[in-house]
Amino acid sequence: xxxxxxxxEDWLLQPPRGMxxxxxxxxxxxxxxxxxxxRVAESFGYSAIETPALEHFEVLKAKAGEExxxxxxxxxxxxxxxxxxxxxxxxxxxxxxxxxxxxPRPIRLYYVSKVWRYDEPQFGRFREFYQFxxxxxxxxxxxxxxxxxxxxxxxxxxxxxxxxxxKVSDRxxxxxxxxxxxxxxxxxxxxxxxxxxxxxxxxxxxKLLIREGIDKTKAxxxxxxxxxxxxxxxxxxxLRELGVGDDLIxxxxxxxxxxxxxxxxxxxxxxxxxxxxxxxxxGFVFELYTDKIKLAVGGGGRYDELLKVYSGEDxxxxxxxxxxxxxMLALSEEQGGVPPVDYYVYPMESSYYGMGVRIAEKLREIxxxxxxxxxxxxxxxxxxxxxxxxxxxFIIIGRREVEKGVVRVRDLExxxxxxxxxxxxxx
Amino acid sequence: xxxxxxxxEDWLLQPPRGMxxxxxxxxxxxxxxxxxxxRVAESFGYSAIETPALEHFEVLKAKAGEExxxxxxxxxxxxxxxxxxxxxxxxxxxxxxxxxxxxPRPIRLYYVSKVWRYDEPQFGRFREFYQFxxxxxxxxxxxxxxxxxxxxxxxxxxxxxxxxxxKVSDRxxxxxxxxxxxxxxxxxxxxxxxxxxxxxxxxxxxKLLIREGIDKTKAxxxxxxxxxxxxxxxxxxxLRELGVGDDLIxxxxxxxxxxxxxxxxxxxxxxxxxxxxxxxxxGFVFELYTDKIKLAVGGGGRYDELLKVYSGEDxxxxxxxxxxxxxMLALSEEQGGVPPVDYYVYPMESSYYGMGVRIAEKLREIxxxxxxxxxxxxxxxxxxxxxxxxxxxFIIIGRREVEKGVVRVRDLExxxxxxxxxxxxxx
Numbered sequence: 074x075x076x077x078x079x080x081x082e083d084w085l086l087q088p089p090r091g092m093x094x095x096x097x098x099x100x101x102x103x104x105x106x107x108x109x110x111x112r113v114a115e116s117f118g119y120s121a122i123e124t125p126a127l128e129h130f131e132v133l134k135a136k137a138g139e140e141x142x143x144x145x146x147x148x149x150x151x152x153x154x155x156x157x158x159x160x161x162x163x164x165x166x167x168x169x170x171x172x173x174x175x176x177p178r179p180i181r182l183y184y185v186s187k188v189w190r191y192d193e194p195q196f197g198r199f200r201e202f203y204q205f206x207x208x209x210x211x212x213x214x215x216x217x218x219x220x221x222x223x224x225x226x227x228x229x230x231x232x233x234x235x236x237x238x239x240k241v242s243d244r245x246x247x248x249x250x251x252x253x254x255x256x257x258x259x260x261x262x263x264x265x266x267x268x269x270x271x272x273x274x275x276x277x278x279x280k281l282l283i284r285e286g287i288d289k290t291k292a293x294x295x296x297x298x299x300x301x302x303x304x305x306x307x308x309x310x311x312l313r314e315l316g317v318g319d320d321l322i323x324x325x326x327x328x329x330x331x332x333x334x335x336x337x338x339x340x341x342x343x344x345x346x347x348x349x350x351x352x353x354x355x356g357f358v359f360e361l362y363t364d365k366i367k368l369a370v371g372g373g374g375r376y377d378e379l380l381k382v383y384s385g386e387d388x389x390x391x392x393x394x395x396x397x398x399x400x401m402l403a404l405s406e407e408q409g410g411v412p413p414v415d416y417y418v419y420p421m422e423s424s425y426y427g428m429g430v431r432i433a434e435k436l437r438e439i440x441x442x443x444x445x446x447x448x449x450x451x452x453x454x455x456x457x458x459x460x461x462x463x464x465x466x467f468i469i470i471g472r473r474e475v476e477k478g479v480v481r482v483r484d485l486e487x488x489x490x491x492x493x494x495x496x497x498x499x500x
Numbered sequence: 501x502x503x504x505x506x507x508x509e510d511w512l513l514q515p516p517r518g519m520x521x522x523x524x525x526x527x528x529x530x531x532x533x534x535x536x537x538x539r540v541a542e543s544f545g546y547s548a549i550e551t552p553a554l555e556h557f558e559v560l561k562a563k564a565g566e567e568x569x570x571x572x573x574x575x576x577x578x579x580x581x582x583x584x585x586x587x588x589x590x591x592x593x594x595x596x597x598x599x600x601x602x603x604p605r606p607i608r609l610y611y612v613s614k615v616w617r618y619d620e621p622q623f624g625r626f627r628e629f630y631q632f633x634x635x636x637x638x639x640x641x642x643x644x645x646x647x648x649x650x651x652x653x654x655x656x657x658x659x660x661x662x663x664x665x666x667k668v669s670d671r672x673x674x675x676x677x678x679x680x681x682x683x684x685x686x687x688x689x690x691x692x693x694x695x696x697x698x699x700x701x702x703x704x705x706x707k708l709l710i711r712e713g714i715d716k717t718k719a720x721x722x723x724x725x726x727x728x729x730x731x732x733x734x735x736x737x738x739l740r741e742l743g744v745g746d747d748l749i750x751x752x753x754x755x756x757x758x759x760x761x762x763x764x765x766x767x768x769x770x771x772x773x774x775x776x777x778x779x780x781x782x783g784f785v786f787e788l789y790t791d792k793i794k795l796a797v798g799g800g801g802r803y804d805e806l807l808k809v810y811s812g813e814d815x816x817x818x819x820x821x822x823x824x825x826x827x828m829l830a831l832s833e834e835q836g837g838v839p840p841v842d843y844y845v846y847p848m849e850s851s852y853y854g855m856g857v858r859i860a861e862k863l864r865e866i867x868x869x870x871x872x873x874x875x876x877x878x879x880x881x882x883x884x885x886x887x888x889x890x891x892x893x894f895i896i897i898g899r900r901e902v903e904k905g906v907v908r909v910r911d912l913e914x915x916x917x918x919x920x921x922x923x924x925x926x927x
Contacts, residue, residue, distance in 0.1 A: 080809045085556045086599045089583055092554065094596050097547035097609070104548065116864035118841045118871035118889075120524035121531065125628050126553055126585070126614060127519065127573070129512045146554070146583075148575035151618055156516055156573075158553075169521045172513045177888040179874065182524070187553065191578055201552050209874075216853060216874035334854035335861070382507045414545045426643060427761035434762070437543035444545035447606065447636075447643035461604040462545075 091192070091200030093398070097411045103203065105409030106232050106401055107185045110205040113228040114183035117220065119207050122182045124165035126189075130155035132168050135382045138261075138352030144190040158189035163353065163376065163392055166208045171384035178211025178388075185397070197368045197399045206373070206394030210380070213389035215324055218357045218375060219331030225361060225371060225393045226337040234403055236364040239337075240344035241305055241328075243357050244374075246312070246321055247345065250298060253316055259285045261352070267299040270346035275300070299346040305329055308343035328357070347372075353379040361395065365403035371395030415441040417459035417485075419452065421471035429470055432480065432498055460485055518619070518627030520825070524838045530630065532836030533659050533828055534612045537632040540655040541610035544647065546634050549609045551592035553616075557582035559595050562809045565688075565779030571617040585616035590780065590803065590819055593635045598811035605638025605815075612824070624795045624826045633800070633821030637807070640816035642751055645784045645802060646758030652788060652798060652820045653764040661830055663791040666764075667771035668732055668755075670784050671801075673739070673748055674772065677725060680743055686712045688779070694726040697773035702727075726773035732756055735770035755784075774799075780806040788822065792830035798822030842868040844886035844912075846879065848898035856897055859907065859925055887912055 088094050095103060111121070134142045137160065146158040159165050162184045170180065185205050192198055205228070209221050222239065229237050244264075251260055266281045273281075275296050282292035303311055306329055309322050325343070332338040341359075349358045349372055358374030373393025380388035401408070416436055420429040426445070433443040444464070446455055452469070459467050469481040479492040515521050522530060538548070561569045564587065573585040586592050589611045597607065612632050619625055632655070636648050649666065656664050671691075678687055693708045700708075702723050709719035730738055733756055736749050752770070759765040768786075776785045776799055785801030800820025807815035828835070843863055847856040853872070860870040871891070873882055879896070886894050896908040906919040 081559060081562055081595075083599075085559050086595055086810055088552045089554050089556060089577075089581065090579075092552035094552070094592075094600075095550040096596065096600060096603075097549055100548050100550055103550075115839065115869055116867070118869050120838050121527050122524055123522040123527055123530075125515045125519035125521070126616070127516050127628065129516060132508060132512050135508055146575060146577065148573060150516075150573065152517075154516065165521075168513055169523060172510075173521075173523060176523075177885055181871070189553070201554065212874050214874050214876075216872075220872070220874055331853065331857070334857040383513055411547050412542065426758065430758070430761040440543070442542055442545050444608070445643075445647070447639050447641050447647055449641075458604055 091194035093199065101411050102401060102408040103397060106397055107205060109231045110228045110395065111183065111185055113224060113231050114207055117224050119181040119183040122166060122184050123186060124169060126158055126187065127156045128159050128165055130157045133157045133159065133164060136353045136379055144192050146189050146191055160190050161188055161394060162186050162204060162206055163208060167379045168383050170210055171380060179217065180210045183207040197366055197402055199398060203397040204394040205397055206392060208390060208392040210390040211388060215327040216331055217391050219328055219335065221373060221391050221393055222359055223332065223335035223337050225373065225395065226340060229361065232400060232404060232408065234363050234400060237340055238362050239341045239359050240347045240362065241341055241359045242343065242345050242347035243321065244354055245356050246317055249317055249321065250315060254291050256287060256291065263287065264348045267295060267346050268348035270299050301343060301345040303343055305341045305343045306338055349374055357391065363403045366399060368399060370399045370403060412442060414444055414462055414464040416443045416466050416468055417464040418443060418445045418468045419455045419470065420446065421469065425470040425475060432468065435499055518621035520626065528838050529828060529835040530824060533824055534632060536658045537655045537822065538610065538612055540651060540658050541634055544651050546608040546610040549593060549611050550613060551596060553585055553614065554583045555586050555592055557584045560584045560586065560591060563780045563806055571619050573616050573618055587617050588615055588821060589613050589631060589633055590635060594806045595810050597637055598807060606644065607637045610634040624793055624829055626825060630824040631821040632824055633819060635817060635819040637817040638815060640804065642754040643758055644818050646755055646762065648800060648818050648820055649786055650759065650762035650764050652800065652822065653767060656788065659827060659831060659835065661790050661827060664767055665789050666768045666786050667774045667789065668768055668786045669770065669772050669774035670748065671781055672783050673744055676744055676748065677742060681718050683714060683718065690714065691775040694722060694773050695775035697726050728770060728772040730770055732768045732770045733765055776801055784818065790830045793826060795826060797826045797830060839869060841871055841889055841891040843870045843893050843895055844891040845870060845872045845895045846882045846897065847873065848896065852897040852902060859895065862926055
């Protein structure tokens, strides 16, 4: 082949930084994982939704929090509209439900969607990635919280995510404790600092808190509180000791009961350092972990104030999102693969091409994947090609075969051959 | 519910102009249509691919043509990279194949992907839309052209697109005719003007051509040539009369033979006004029409020069893309819908919630869609809700039932009820 001057530089041939090309060798795994996750959401009665990749920038930034807003891919369209690529699906779904008030509530929705965040790429962190998630909108009950958490766990169990654990906290618990300690300023910053627990040392956390104006004793107790990590089934004693009120203790007890009913209790821990990076959470929050990768594979919680931002109406809601690429990184086994080509049809002469097509069409009708050779390669190179694309069987249509009214079928795994009567295939 | 001050203005609650929210009532139709189209591509041995929504702007504009370049959603990321949302999948796939030269050729790929074009929205024209399409890369033969056209037709037949016709042309034919008429300048503009045939009057076309510097007689013959529209099976006589050379006549004859083998010939017309808006086409081009909507539902052709732009290597290729929203607009019947909820489980008291969950989990295991009530509504409002979301059956767990070791199952279509023993469900 003739090589001419390149028009586009080599580095531009790669996808933009932090984004992935999903060639078939990888894409079918993604499809398989996404289908398994979706099937669990379907079984819980959730229905699929999708929204535009682009949203009005004002919608995106309304309740995202500064950190996430800085990660939005922002653009102005030719009419001067300020738009941005969505960074999650919770915000777009909240927007949709604010004008589709005709859906009976509670509304159960799920999605498998791309989202975009301009973040520093690293292992398991991409600038374009897929989220599987659900939104359960219109119910304030602990049963809704439990349903959503159980659905998250069961979806990850359906793909055999190894060593799955869930860390649960509640923004209301931290609020009560901060109240008790008379910490009224910089609460969001305090929570964000505590959220770093495990990533930086406790000493470092204390220093950061002091820098926010918290005195040393309080900073130390806060870090001690954030170190609470106990199976949720045993957590109420500890919460009582910390001085958490009866209402929240009762809530945790009800949550424990419901999680027991779902058979997921033993995976769930109370971990008061969990905050979640998004400003829209208001109560129950959780993160999903596997011991295979350090980053959370997902998380969620209750966001009772978000819909009001769009519609002015108070609507309680709870949901979660799972990063599908992270799940795939944590799975040791290949999930699905490119489906095999069942037959490769090779007409020895171009006058037999029509017969090849008719045979192929018959086999396709019964659900098989069939390729008809479109070139004029030698039999040998056609066989090589068919083997490389992992075709299972190779059909030869030559003069000998046509005269006998058969085709020769070679099994490319066993290399055995047989003549098959044409009328048996074409009938 | 308390209504407070809205933060976000009403018009922002709608998706950005020209884009669609896919709520479940519509999204399942899209999924159904996309699956049927995909199944045909799979049966032809094509494998699924996906790429990032964002591409380097330089990649997008390399061979798109001015009109399309002006429609690109363009942005600079925070590092100053020039990016754009893809306007089709042909360009991204060409980019991927330019660095994945390990795939055995010919390569058969298909996709169901979103693309974005900043165009004036109108009936059937959106700024974000879904394309189903294939790329067949590495073969220059007429059999490849026929395979791709047949695949397009058969995919649309699989969703019962009414009154499907295909208009075929070839850029080489127009090139030969322009050569013969000694028209050497402004060829792209001439082709673009002829492409408007049917949208504006012939007189208008002639005026536009004259404005490009074509003299009146030639302009009139050009419009006459562009008026050629004849079943492709009868077209060779006409082409010969126009003075088209033997090589292209032979090509059309071979195409006719291959289309006959695929059984799609009667849908195909030669129409020399067909040009396609994208600059990357080099030979065979076609457009897909239904009599239900005016716009083409899809189109494609051969683009033997595109891959060279990225890799410097000559690689012949042919493909097509179909606009899924346009197909849906042309289909009279609903395609699929939200899958029904099989069971709605209603525990009369919160102490029966655990039993409700265990029943639901058993039913979900066998593939059913089951919702457990998460609130404390009255039986009546729970029944109303279940009816509104079109649940099929309603399971009541009350004191009477628990004491008898049964659940009451109400069929929400027939309104008949029966007691079902608990151990029959839970075993």
